[in-house]
Amino acid sequence: MLRYATGPLRAPAFRGRCLPVTLLPLAGLSPADPVPAARAAAVAKQVASLRIGGEPGLPEPSPEALRLPRRHAILVLDPCHRAQAASARAALASALELAGGRPVILARDPTAPPGAPAQIAPPPGVHWLPERLSPWALLDLAEELRGASDEMALLASAAGVSVDGRLPDPVPRWTALIGALRCADPFLARPWPLERALEQLGEWRRAQAENRRVTLCLGMAFWKRRRVAALFAHAGGAPRFARHPGRAVAQARRAGGALAVWASRATPELRADCQRQGVTLLTVEDGFVRSRGLGARFLPGAAYAVDDRGIYYDPGRESALEHLLATAEFPPALLARAAALRRAIVARGVTKYNLQGQAPSIAAPPGRPRLLVPGQVEGDASVRLGGGAIQDNLALLQAVRAAHPDAFLIYKPHPDLEAGFRQGRLEARALADLADQVVTSAPLTSLFPQIDALHTLTSLSGFEALLRGVRVVTWGQPFYAGWGLTEDRNPPPRRGRRLGLDELVAASLILFPRQVDPVTELPCPPEVILERLEDPAAWKLSPFTLHRGFEGWLRGALSRLRGLR
Template sequence: MSDGEPGPLWAPEAVWQAIPHLAAFFPEGPPRRGPRPAGAVESRPDEGPWQAPRFGARRVPLALLRPQGPHLVPHLVPHWADPWRHAPISAAEGEALLADWRRQAAENRGIAAFLGMAGWKRAAIAAAFAHDGPPAPFAATEAAALALAAAARARGEPGAIAAWASRAAPGLAGRRAAAGIPLLWVEDGFLRSVGLGVDFIPSASLAVDALGPHYDPRQPSALERILAEEAFDAPLLARAAALRRAIVARGLTKYNLRRRPPRLPASPGRRRILVVGQVEDDASIALGAGRVRTNLGLLEAVRRAEPEAFLVFRPHPDVETGYRRGYVPRRAALRCADAVVAGGDIGGLFAEVEAVHGITSLAGFEALLRGLAVTTWGMPFYAGWGLTTDMEPPPRRGRALSLDALVAGALIRYPRYLDPVSQLPCGPELLLDRLADRAAWPRPSPGRRAAVLGWRYMGWWLKQCRRFGLWQR
């Protein structure tokens, strides 16, 4: 090289280890790696004022001030990079992600205690609510959670309790309100995982609601407020449309079991309707169902409403494990249905039917994404917006929404997502990539896999007990 000409950029191995996506900040050519070449300029990128927040032990840069030239003069603007796809991104994309991370980290710092979180979920919950300080404790009792929250508020902190909604004790909302303590209702999100929760697969998305569970129509939830009040602008609707198309093209659903269901028999000249079973003691049934509250009752109601149709009954996969309530003996189901299809992923059935009936099942929302006619016999979050036929019209709603507005509210604006690989907050688009790639998900430990096998074996026996009327809990 000529005199005065700067040498090549080079980064120490420690920098490459700390920033695995370092090359993405240098689209014209990354710093060299390995032994330092003669005359090389050492690159020690600086995050500057664009420093990303820390989530527990994880902190990943989104923007770097790059050194340039022999005197390491920084650029005046940051260079942005996607930490998951290892590719450059625009300043607008980077700033939006940074703002979202900072907002979520600030919200997480306000939590004083977790309540009602099952032991096998706790590692995933801690990751989803991580921030730059120590994690909030998991309280064993409601009294302990309220005491932790009160102590935090005495220190001038928000002192919120994050409670698993379906396991919260009746009256918790009133008791925390009387004490002036914020309460966050936590439940699984709508794009959940590769596998079932009953098999101890943690959720990669969470619904976190400061008003109430989204499945409780007795009061407005944050999701209902979003859908009822938000003005969805054109860029958000375009993003929702692209997300919807990607979900359908990849065949993604809530659980993504990756096993095709059996093909349906031919039914020439008959309208084909999928009747979706649910867990009968699920909180969404307890709070969101109307006159129809059981799977057999749903089958009977749909048969009365559609006497000539070809009905396909789909039992809920959690019920099929034997551990959850709602089992309908095959003989009883076939008195109303023409076919019973258990096993496999429900996504494979959507292409073989024209319509879907359910009580509050998320399958109704998934069917809407695929352009199917949906009838609800309860009051799920997606009912009441002009997109479904509602046998139990929900209170308060009535605003007519486009399908993409519903998607924008339910899948973009409302949930939070956690990348199962990096354990960092992410958007729904990245989670779609993960859901489509089973190998991306952390493999359970040998002990966990053995426990799941034993759990399934016991569940099979419980299912036989239900089948022969020996156990109905």
């Protein structure tokens, strides 16, 4: 039997959920291949850059927040263990003797068990940090470390902090560790290189920091709450759900945290109240590769847009996504990842909802341009805020027909309309005067190879068409318009930076959204969601929402009886 320990590169917990990415065999495995010194140095540098390793999920205040100087103190660690008390007192005594005017700080060793009593009483003049803090918060304070455990000494070597008067060479320590560690993908259970495991730990660390600031969630439907709780989970738990806006803002202000609200519930009054009381407001909306099925069917999504500026479908104010698109740097490694993600999306036929169906045949006569006009949910916020003068599907069809009188227009109703969940169906007679063909119960991806262009108001289908090299004409102001990739009939304000397609993909699908793995309910990269879309078992409807299927069927049947499409 092989026995493993979690080792110094531990994964954080998210509301009690935790999966390791690195394990340290205690015995029974032969060492891995020799580790080059350059790789060991690079790994140490990566660990310090990502600020990972040691006890995860602990508070990480900055030196400024602690009102202490950065990298100037002698830091003494209390092991909070009686057997090590004498050596810890000796470390403190030597620190006081060698301080030479530098501050001396006494802190709990992050590896000490929670609640373990301190073993050293801080003498006068020594600054005592009673709270259990992140290793990296402590290393930010230290010019020199004394009384360090093996784990803290390892991290100090990566951070370039002296230990007991000597600056340790990181290479020997990290060479030994790299040779022993075994790494695995926590989502798909396959081997990983150490460097990818470190990246995942870094991503989880960022998620912990982002999630800790969220105090309350507001306006979340009951069927979304478990997934939203996982979205904002951290080592300390998850935010509570509130029902009353005024009380929620007051509670968030008292807690000094942020308020997360479903975007459609972010009223101007709520925004004004948050601004008045100094509360950060985060809007939450479904992401762009959402699920295997409709949200209107009460199926929780796996990708979310979390925005502290506005919301991506409202061009009236700069959203976090628009800010990214306007200002972000896109290094070659990120663009290569974006290109690979785009190719995987196209090869797998991935869209927002990933619905199944048969590919229709477009009956356009030769010589007529084939233009696809996808329908949207009328009254939807993206139409209302981003549609401008055009506010419904009929008006969009009329505008496209007027601009292209000789084109072969293909109209595809929105999947929510086809399923009977939302309003916006058109009368068959009105459609017959504008559209040459109406396509229903077909996946959107099956139409892209058969068309010459897609005309849309603000639909995500325009973004999905861009990924597949289809010419896109926008009549509203969606997030992907205004960057030189689309033909815009109503150009958005502020934008104008010229972006490549993979830069748009990098910002929209990698840097901006947050994903929750529907299987482990842990934060995950977008590539994992593509894998999960291949597994129907990962997308389970709650038995408490099964009535939505019958409700949609009934509404659809009634609409068809009334001659609506």
